[in-house]
Amino acid sequence: MTASDPILDPTLRILQQLFATATHDASSAMCRWTNGLISLSLDEVREVPLEAVSTEFAIGNDLLTMVVLNLDGEKGGQLILAFDEANGRKLAASLLGREVCTDSEWTPLEESALKETGNILGCAYMNALTRLIDTELVPSPPYFMQDYGASVLEQAVMTQAMTSDNVLVCNTRFQRDDEDLDWSVFFVPTQALRNAMEDALQTSC
């Protein structure tokens, strides 16, 4: 079984448009937060078979630094902002106006800078989606974690996995001055939220 092509699948195409709008809002927020340095401009909405979750999103089986926001409730999900260690450290240094820290342990201030980044992005995304699908989505406070990206993504798709062998993952990548950064934002809705998004889009068409 292969991943669905978002260009051919009409539902995915509509969801792509919805997320493009939300990404635009998130990009504006990110630009303000980083004084114009970082923007979000690429996004894809993909439905992939369960067995491909670890391999389809280029997160590999390596350690990543992540900020996670939960959307609690049946119509919920996870927003996962992911970097490799070096890029996470660079972002924190840039936000704090300092040199990149080389200690093995992250300082509370560095973690705080990344968590705030996740918070800003998460709230921008959720405000846009709330507006578009008329369902209130309230993210939890962000939390910082370092783990295998595939492990985290695997758990995030679990409610979808209960009813389907394919899962929907929305992936946004970042740019700085037209250069792609090795960061990602994954938004993984629960099955109930996914159904609500598709229903809202059907109604508006």
Added chain:
Amino acid sequence: MTTTTSTDVTTLPLTGMGQISFVQSPALAPAVLGSCIGLVLHHRRCGVGILGHIVLPKSEGRTGPPGKFADTAIPHMLELLRNEGAQTAGLTAKMVGGGNMFGNSGPLQIGVANIEAVTELLKKYGVPLRSQSVGGLKGRRLTYNSETGSVQVEIVGEEPFTI
């Protein structure tokens, strides 16, 4: 894509969610686990084994790949081994995973349910559970060595260890 090390031990591709990988010697079979269970069944005398990446505890009539649910994965794994001449009587099991990265929030507390389901089913089918690394709040990377039956476990922030 498989890779081969300089000592001619093949490293298989990652066993993904819901997949089952039959592993013949000498080979290394990896998997990355969150709340899922990586279950290794190893037959020492035959030098073969099988790795299942189990996602959910019970099928409850749902269809899907056999490796997805513990109650379909384990009988399927045993049948695949029998087909290769590795009878259930000679098998031992090792279990890894069942974590919960999102603490008390996030999607379900499925890790615990998976651990319990796999443990019960191993008892039901008479396969002794030799060792395990399960639970907690971190993901795991496992590598099963079909030549030795060992399972290396890597958890972020800890030294790798073998079960």
